[in-house]
Amino acid sequence: TVLKSREEEKNSGIIAVMQDVTEQEALEKERKEFVANVSHELRTPLTTLKSYLEALEEGVVDDRELSRRFLRVLLNETDRMTRLVTDLLQLSRYDAGQYALDLQPVNVRELLHNVTERFALRSQQENIALSLDVPESGLPRVKADRDNIIQVLDNLISNAMKYSSENTTVVIQAHEEENVVRIEIIDEGIGIRRRDLDRIFERFYRVDKARSRSMGGTGLGLSIARQIVLAHGGTIEIDSEWGKGTRVSFTLPIYGENEDGA
Numbered sequence: 001t002v003l004k005s006r007e008e009e010k011n012s013g014i015i016a017v018m019q020d021v022t023e024q025e026a027l028e029k030e031r032k033e034f035v036a037n038v039s040h041e042l043r044t045p046l047t048t049l050k051s052y053l054e055a056l057e058e059g060v061v062d063d064r065e066l067s068r069r070f071l072r073v074l075l076n077e078t079d080r081m082t083r084l085v086t087d088l089l090q091l092s093r094y095d096a097g098q099y100a101l102d103l104q105p106v107n108v109r110e111l112l113h114n115v116t117e118r119f120a121l122r123s124q125q126e127n128i129a130l131s132l133d134v135p136e137s138g139l140p141r142v143k144a145d146r147d148n149i150i151q152v153l154d155n156l157i158s159n160a161m162k163y164s165s166e167n168t169t170v171v172i173q174a175h176e177e178e179n180v181v182r183i184e185i186i187d188e189g190i191g192i193r194r195r196d197l198d199r200i201f202e203r204f205y206r207v208d209k210a211r212s213r214s215m216g217g218t219g220l221g222l223s224i225a226r227q228i229v230l231a232h233g234g235t236i237e238i239d240s241e242w243g244k245g246t247r248v249s250f251t252l253p254i255y256g257e258n259e260d261g262a
């Protein structure tokens with residue numbers, strides 16, 4: 001039996017090593033895919049920039065009206081590239097664990113109100129109503145880094161509007177659950193197919209790349225939102241019905257009374 005158990009030990013050792021290797025291979029594959037994705041995502045706007053600049057150089061510059069339009073495209077593309085690089089830097093800081101959350105008691109009602117306000121003009125321009133559904137009183141404060149949560153909300157509300165059409169409503173909801181406050185962004189937009197839903201939080205995963213790009217998307221918004229929420233100890237889920245609409249729901253821990261003054 002001693003021999004057998006040694007044999008077993010050896011086997012389990014081999015299995016552990018093999019598991020380690022496959023895990024490493026998977027990580028390596030993921031890393032390679034990521035680098036390929038980043039390169040591709042950066043090359044696409046560069047190709048656009050170059051072709052517009054060439055057109056300008058070849059004479060478009062003499063056409064005032066057309067050059068204005070081309071400059072608009074160039075500015076939009078450079079803005080998107082800047083966003084892309086900023087998003088990538090942020091993701092890599094989280095990956096490296098180099099982030100510090102400034103956790104404070106945050107009033108969710110007030111925060112949601114402020115963020116929604118920032119979308120007022122866009123809501124008017126795009127004719128998409130924004131409706132805030134938060135209890136007037138009694139909602140406990142959450143323990144959160146305000147700026148980071150604003151970024152999550154910006155990404156989610158902006159997505160809800162991006163993938164909705166005119167004369168629809170985006171509802172922003174918050175309510176208390178056990179130890180957490182749940183915040184939900186619900187739209188009546190194009191929705192997401194079941195098969196895409198499982199991959200939606202992956203970096204650069206987009207259902208419709210062209211549409212996302214033309215709307216200024218980087219394909220990183222949801223992965224960043226997820227990383228921020230997880231770093232707060234919360235959870236995030238997405239639920240959707242193709243052609244009907246999407247609901248993104250996340251939680252933040254309640255700020256405990258005894259944490260006051262800490």
Ligand code: ADP
Pocket residue numbers: 155159160161163187189190191192200205206207208212213216217218219220221222223246
């Ligand atoms: P993007 O910059 O492309 O919006 P995100 O990471 O924010 O990147 O979202 C990833 C993809 O998920 C989007 O390209 C889009 O296909 C889909 N998506 C996200 N939010 C919604 C929504 N509210 N309704 C429909 N599709 C959505």
